Amino acid sequence: MSHNELPIKLPVDEKVLRETVEKAKDWGLMHGVAIRPFDTMNPNTLTIAPHTLFPTPVPRKDFEELIRLQPALNLLMHKVAHDHKFLEQALGNTIQHDEFTKKTYEIYEIVRKEGFAQDVSLGMFRSDYLPDTVRSLYLQVEFNTISTSIASLASHVTQLQSYILAELGYSELLKNMPDNNSLHLMSLGLVKAWEYYGNEKAVVLFLVEDVTANICDQRFMEYEIRKIQPKIRVLRVKLSDSTKFRLGIRKELLVDDQEVAVVYYRTAYTPELYKEGDWETRLLIERSTSVKCPSVQYHLAGTKKVQQVLALPGVLEKFFEDPSEAKAIRKLFTELYSLDLNEEGDKAYNLALQLPENYVLKPQREGGGNNIYGKEIPNFLQSLGKERQAYILMGLISPRPTQNYLVSRASGDVPALETVVSELGIYGVILGSSKEILTNYQAGHMLRSKLSTSNEGGLAVGSGYLDSPYLV
Template structure:
């Protein structure tokens, strides 16, 4: 990370500020081509890679997209984001375990969104039947971007303004491996470009070990050395390195822990509950369930997959996430948290509340009421300023810009109960990518 180095008169200037690169660019062509080849090979050989979606082959990999050299970034804002994450973790934990809030917030959504409705029915079942496992494991990723234009009435803070939250990911939060390995890749490239002195500015990224230690601690709490950690995965896994390196890290930290990978379909066929509600998969007891699938409708092609999810939620295993956390991560809940006064329900202290309130972007409901109609009119008038988002996670389901009016006019969004979010005007940077 570099110290602040920005151009632009102030955060509300018409010309968007641009962060300066951490090294002089452009890099000479011959040197650039040489280091690009090295970078791609390094990425492939260290697991910064994925399987191709367009030409899928389980035995072939391609490097994951990456920026060649580190992006410059204001150090103060980075440190602020790190501190903020623990507050958001506390917020999500309290939201997930506030039954009244989840019910009132999602009561309209579950009537029209089948996917969220199915999740909520599982949630109600767990509450009614008093699941044997009161503990949950939250591996949460908050996606934030640095806003470069102050909101109306906001303070001028220079060439950048403040963090804005894109979303909170409560299930299948990816890049626990790809994030840290990108740091190592860029460290290697800086040395290759004779800028090794900049490496000290790259912050350590222990995300992978942190996430895996969380799963191991949950495994220890159950206290059954013979039990395994279960990864719930897709039928076809493209982001395989990011998943497998979690498995490898667990083995590295504690070689005695077994990790098994199963799809929801396989759990429906192979899973059952033991006499004490322990989860058994082909006879192997499971103490921790880590969901890397289950966050979108396509993962539940039949009722069997929903039955598998309910089976796991009823079990003694610690879930990551539990159905409580999954519902807390819906866009509707995030939209509700942005309403005035709501944060006081979950957080103590004005400083803590203000730090979270500052990062909320405009996130509006499209429900069939006055607020929803006002949001529709704003989006129709200035579609380039907004993004339409569904309740669920996983990406690839958003609607942008000039596609928004058409979607609104044919009422697609009233069926799916999307939310509308203001775009973040993020900082640009000159760089090689």
């Protein structure tokens, strides 16, 4: 992996930095690189989304390989989601000790036994990676299958940072900033699912949280859908608005008596987002003929436990006809261990107690802020008992830090030069059933940076900064 840095002289002169940060904030607010303020969630207010001032160097060879592999990863998740025996075996212990995965799995079992009213699912995925200095490779952190976010903002941050480079006289560097069409390509997935459904009067439903900070990311997708296909109407409905949902005589999903072609989840990825009655609404949706993004089986395929089981010797290979493809994907895996109550699980348990600084303890959750790191692991793990089976143990990836300025509402006019590490996400879209694949493509990328001293790097948990790659 190349160790080149961004060819910009750092630190930037204070006067120039002050002017540049002001330009970045203004450009960002004018172009929707924005969120609702976390402290007030005021629907009448937007504030600048946290982002880095400059792009971050990413080795071209690694970037292009991850882009190339994304359709194969989409297909892998699709096959996993449609392999009942695999899901049953992989999640058997987890569902006994993790209530959230258990409830999700129960819905899957109900609709599977009844027979899926809609065979086709839409996957809008993102595979996240960190560059590991020890192995000089990008290694997979996780695979997101539900409520995959930041595609809209990622496109705009690439443009923002390109503008900043040009303003500072570095326009010759722009050729190394890869185009990012994540907003268009992810929105196109929803359009393709709507077209497949085959009813021009049916709507696309965005199922959203009661309060949404990341409103620009969602609204830009809504507007892009309209741009691609003006006939499509998008509805935004909260999962908690259960009285609005019912099934028609053909099992079509009706919301306020409007037929729904596609349900796009921007909620429901963590137990805190479910209120009483919301699980019944989720089941109702899964029983319908709408195309779900994701379907409940795609949701289960994205669990950390499935990620760990796929990394076991010989398991991944069963899903690929081409051994070279399986080999290329296996290279992306870091160490992943089960914590089941058996010899292998005990071995991993003892590893975590002896060398906690080398590992991360991960529950079956999305959304950031859930993992246990380093010296916090032993006490937490020892307090769990049998419940340890709800977690997996992952080898800690050691990314190489770079320097950047972090721009946010709280950063002031002259932010300090910080040491950061960056996580690369590659988006993918797949539409298909157990019998056929209707579409499968790579759908852009995102980069997210955080302070090198921070464990979590999610925008939603307040420690992540939008970024984009500069290929070296």
